[in-house]
Amino acid sequence: MVYLKAIEAHGFKSFADKVNIKFDAGVTAVVGPNGSGKSNITDAIRWVLGEQSARSIRGVKMEDVIFNGTSGRKPMNFAFVRLVLDNRSKTLQLDAEEVHITRKLYRNGDSEYYINNEKSRLKEINELFLDSGLGRNAYNIISQGEVDEVLKAKPDQRRGLIEEAAGVMKYKLRKKESEKRLED
Numbered sequence: 001m002v003y004l005k006a007i008e009a010h011g012f013k014s015f016a017d018k019v020n021i022k023f024d025a026g027v028t029a030v031v032g033p034n035g036s037g038k039s040n041i042t043d044a045i046r047w048v049l050g051e052q053s054a055r056s057i058r059g060v061k062m063e064d065v066i067f068n069g070t071s072g073r074k075p076m077n078f079a080f081v082r083l084v085l086d087n088r089s090k091t092l093q094l095d096a097e098e099v100h101i102t103r104k105l106y107r108n109g110d111s112e113y114y115i116n117n118e119k120s121r122l123k124e125i126n127e128l129f130l131d132s133g134l135g136r137n138a139y140n141i142i143s144q145g146e147v148d149e150v151l152k153a154k155p156d157q158r159r160g161l162i163e164e165a166a167g168v169m170k171y172k173l174r175k176k177e178s179e180k181r182l183e184d
């Protein structure tokens with residue numbers, strides 16, 4: 001199984017200084033006082049995987065992810081997050097034992113994604129994670145309220161979750177794309 005080895009962040013929310021948070025295999029617990037940045041770590045993971053909704057990562061507009069300064073420190077001009085994934089299992093279909101996913105956003109709105117230092121599009125990142133059990137919409141981050149959502153979901157919504165877990169989403173998406181091509 002692919003696993004998260006490290007998160008590098010610079011200019012993302014409260015991480016004004018470049019941080020490199022390393023994870024060992026197994027369970028990691030992050031502890032700290034209120035407001036110290038624990039949730040900003042999961043926000044960083046969602047964001048680098050392509051989160052498009054500022055609200056989902058507790059902001060109003062996307063620019064809110066950029067460090068906006070403190071009394072003693074100037075705001076920054078960009079936010080940078082990189083995930084370092086152990087891909088020795090080759091779960092992600094890339095010929096690399098380590099996969100880096102990077103997202104950068106500048107205050108002027110310019111945005112960049114990279115897969116292993118190669119400039120990429122969000123679509124490519126989504127495809128890389130499709131059916132891997134990772135990715136922005138997979139259930140690797142369970143936030144408060146999401147357990148309730150599953151319990152309250154309608155049958156077709158719940159079916160979607162099971163299909164994602166079973167790894168058939170990729171084929172459904174391809175079927176839809178080829179049907180669309182036939183129509184065009």
Ligand code: ATP
Pocket residue numbers: 012013014032033034035036037038039040041064065066067068069
């Ligand atoms: P709790 O225990 O209350 O859940 P937490 O450890 O999860 O706290 P976070 O919510 O991750 O804390 O961090 C919130 C902190 O991040 C706040 O102090 C907030 O000011 C800071 N923060 C959020 N966005 C930015 C930003 N763009 N620039 C600077 N600081 C930011």
Ligand code: MG
Pocket residue numbers: 038039040
């Ligand atoms: Mg929190």
